[in-house]
Amino acid sequence: MASIPGLRGLILAATAAVITSAGAVFVLIQPADETRKITGTVDAAPGLAWSVTAATDGHPQAEFRNPVGGTEFDVGGAGFVDAGDTLVTVTGTSNGGMALQDPTMVGIDATTGAVRWRTPAADLGGCGRVPVGGRLVCFAAPATGKGALVGYDVDSGEVTRTPTDWLVFALATTADRVYVAEGDVESDDVRVHAGTLDRPEANWSQAFPMGTSWEDVSADTLDVAHGQGLLTLGAHAAGFDLGTGTSTWTTDLAGCASTEATSAALVIRTAADCSGNGITGTDILDRTGRVLAASDATATHSLSLDQPADDTIPVLLGDGARDRHTGTVVWTNPDLVATNGTAIAVLGDVALLRDDFAHNMTGLDMRTGRRLWRIDTQRSGTADAWDGHVVVLSDATGLWAIDPRTGATIWDIPFLAVHDKPEAITGGGQLAARTNGRYVYASIHTMIGLRPLDHR
Template sequence: MNQTARLTIAAGVAAVSVVAAGVVLAQDRTTTIKRVTDASPAAPGLAWSTTPSDLGVEGAMFADPRTGSEYSWGVGSIHIDDTLITLAVVPDEYLGNSDAHMIGLDAHTGDKKWLTPAPGLAACSEQPLDGQLVCHRPSYGEQTGLVTFDVETGESREFDTASEIFAATVANERLYVAEGDLEGAEVTLHRGTLEDFDADWSEPIYVWAGWEDQYADQLKVGSEVGYFDLGGGFATFDAVTGRETWSTDVLDDCLTAQYRTAGDLAIASTYECGSTSGEVTGTTAFTRDGDVLASREGPAVHSLSTDQPSDISIPVVLGDAAFDRTTGEQLWQNDLLVFDYPGDEYNEPRTQGTLTAVIGDVGLLGFDGSTIGIDLRTGEQLWRTAETRSLIGTDADTVIFSSGSELGAVDVRTGSVLWTLEPGKLAPDADSSLDTFVEGSGGSYLLQSGSTVVKLEPLP
């Protein structure tokens, strides 16, 4: 059960109306890189930073377009060409967000390019379509359908679509839309264009969840495979034809979907059918066609914050062992992959998986106040440190971490700390918990919090 899909909806040609022209603005901002006070010598410097107030939205906080503007729960931005697109929302204690604007920034300088009202959005696709950021409004709102924002100008347009739309995305230069009764498992996927959401096809798919679940941004589509994993189940379809290839039900199949990974594999935890405890009995990897590739008995389930194997030659870890992603052959076993948590006054004792990240051919393990790096090709330990850090991003063999009021980088192969700095000293209004990694490579990083967007660059 694998990957990506986003589906298009409704019949006929969508009615289009221009609803808002983005306010296009220009600022003259220097990009002199400034050394951060008290940062270590190798730390990058500050190229630019900005806040919602700087951008003309008072009382707002940044939010991720991928999670929408109605009830934003994430922080982030989408980088398309030379434009960095983010949301600024004004929280309301009772109504989610009372106001919202989509903002386009010059990704190189941080200058504001445009500002456009963007209320009531359920989610936006990471990939553009015809130069447009594509978003949708929920079916239960006063207005429903698709909303687009021109990447260069911010001009917003509305497209009529199916009345029961609840998810949409862009992939393969097409629009994918999901509509129907999610709680009743009566869902249809469509593929088409902005003007004609079901121009290519409309196909049923077995997927169900509660309306209180996170679903608006869960439709994923790759070049060949799409998936819509909700309610603890897998739902996989052909991205070209829309035909469902396989699906699971958390109750009927006695398994819970965990995550998708390289090689078109789907990882699930299993439990004893008929059991009332729900205790995990093992972990299974399924192929893109729903066949079992490999299984490992035991209660340990790994929760990965980052899953970036360099290629499919890197084994997949199930429980305390690693398996070939193509043949399913067990390659090695390591007891460090499982930790028996003793419990405390608030938590019962339990066995847990320790793998927290896969970066290239290195796995990071975290347990009992320690972080361990292992070679995923052999299972051998590379390094160990008596510290735990929250990984927020990667740059080749460099891990970017956030730890309390400290931001820094670690060499993933040695565990050595490369540099550190205090986010609160980046700028006068910088957030001390700058812990969303938008993107980065070559020592240049774009970071974000609810109050600040920051660009770091290597010092000359």
Template sequence: MPDRTKLALLAAAMTAALTVAAAVVSVSYALAVDGRPATTHIPGTTDAAPGIAWTLDAPTLLDHKYAAFRNPTVPTHFDSGEAGFTDFGDVFVTMAGLPNHRSGNFDRATMIGVDAEDGSVLWRADAGSIGGCSERPAAGKFVCYSSSFEDDQMFVTFDLNDGEVTRTPTEWDIFGLDTFEDRVYTIEGNVEDNDVRVHAGTVDDPDAYWSKAFDIGAGWEEIAFGKTITTKNGAGLIDLGRAAAGFELESGTQTWTAGYPDCSEDVTFAGDLLQRVRRDCDDYSVKGVDLLDPSGEVVISTQQRFTQSLEEAEPTDDSVPIIVGDSGFDRRTGEKLWTSSLLVSDPDGDNPNGTAFAMFGDVVLVRDPQNQSVSGIDARTGNRLWTQEVRSSDGYAFDGRNVVAFDDLLRATDIRTGEQAWEIPVDAMVESDRDSPRILRETDQSLIYATNATLISLR
């Protein structure tokens, strides 16, 4: 069993570092036209800019001026301060509640099902004490597990259609789960004793397909707030901080492992491949990068002393090269296709850093910190498509044609030409949200601008 005293101290330390503010705005809905909601023009914008399809307000939903939205996949036993929602196509799920600055908890945590088309609330359900949830559904359910602070853990599911909650007790000590194609993958055990097991099953029978033991471990403090299991395109990744392992989704067969005594590797998904960063055991500097296929075979390997951190690394298809170091590689064969000096910044000559920060379709965005500019690079050829001077931004999203940067403005730039498409002042949509965490995400329905207090659909 996990040491709950340790976990409580970790949660308190994390909470003390977070500051949470909630802006209060009003709810508004556009009128329906031909069965599809119309949009409301935003003052001060051109006709090319999207309008507001709907807004959803947390204070109004909970009838409390300090109510806030939170990412529904994170634990509820402390307040993450992370605004957000999960996109399930026709339905969005968000979590609303009350930040408690004294206890550090997120009180009255409530799961909310939202119609993605018109913003109407489809259902709401008591979240209870949640330890984490998957970002993908399984069998029409939003799949979660209860907090390890609870004496008896449970699987918790929310029906996406009506919000019906099912709580199923389990003897497992769960510390992570993920879903893929209606299968549920659960990781449990005692990481401090290298007693880790992964189970594959269904919502109703979580070990129906297989159960496998993995001889890896870590300290509870290393996994308390991170994502410990990720599944994608036939491959599974266990990430315990100091140790990691890969496995096949179909059989559970372990494909590779990394960790002590190597003390040198970070592993994440990079599109359809797994990226393994090799580090020096003394100073933890980067020694190189390997790209592995789902079976664990190394497809690409470099010796360069820097990495790229892409916010969006999903290509439109597997013919789009993957960016590793200063080059573009064929992700299927590992062949190096091109090299560009735009992908590395090293003004001092001995401290190289990757400059790529986002990839949308087949265009890579890179920063030039010396010239304070952003460029778009064709991922297929390595050619620069455009360059523009920019100020810093809180993040980027993609609406299918334009890359949209945001801070106090939403600024859309044509991804292929670099021409400005439109701008939207944030204060024309909401009251001041300067101190609130903000995200901008593209969905099948629209762009969603989210703060602690508000979800806004732009279309």
């Protein structure tokens, strides 16, 4: 009998939770038909278009969760899946333990903040980041009965279930395809399928003789967003063709190595000392598994946004940048290896760097490596959204936008200027840039929509 992934084994023998949503009413704080200027902000800052809380009259302590993390365990942060006109999120009540109580999938109108629908969403192991055919696709591992792929219509919340005998442990999606990884990882008996919600193996099925312990199956086990498929299980990684499923390469991740995918069909492999002494080197694998370039710099880069303008923009590696096709050095800059690595985002043809020890931020030209600007700042936030003009960062106190080419602050929105209760809007949420200067930010208790003041 197959073992059960991670914490899942503690719950699968229990009775499935009963979800009750009758009479639940969300609180829309900000009227949907006007945009309010946020007190103390500059005119360039977007105003508050709408604000909605996770709490309902039936669940006053409810919180927002990102559906991608599933509902089987309370392990995900606040967030949503952007499905165009609808933002799909999960609400539930945290009791301080492993379980999310009364999880419910919710569709919120992206323009007005109005709640379009609510649907029970118990026992979901995870969901795709991209809707497929107008449906958010998830996989279920219920406490009783068989597993299933579950689709939530983004317009109505209507549920479609495809029962399966597979032991699914990962799911990923593109705009037109569902990818499912299933099997017993502890027996190296794993398969990946590509297809649709109704026929998940319709396009192809491919076996991968690799595995790990269930406890080591991670949320990023399956990646299909960077030009090739990447399956990572413990000390093993494999690349595969997204169109055919053909396995193109495999590699062992010695020691405490890790992988991260980037465009186009490249994998950055970072080697680390398992004793905790830090990074020992980094290399880049191409779509055939060949080492394209390598660096022995004891620093690597963690990009919260990796959005190069095109494949002529080199890829960061150690203290420099390498050509994405040949691996040759394009330029080097010591700013990249201050302390433990400084790049936090690649935005078009600019890299954004932050050095928390020196308390500064820097912009580098990605084509030449030339420093464009440097500013001293005590503020240390995450680059969360880029609309092609400004990058918006967040921390525990609020959101602020800078011009990545000059470092100039364009606007700053403290959370306390939006809501006077400190617990209402907090850091650690999810921010998404939409069109025409509009943004959505979801924190644990409150989701807000921002749009330019000239919309009024």
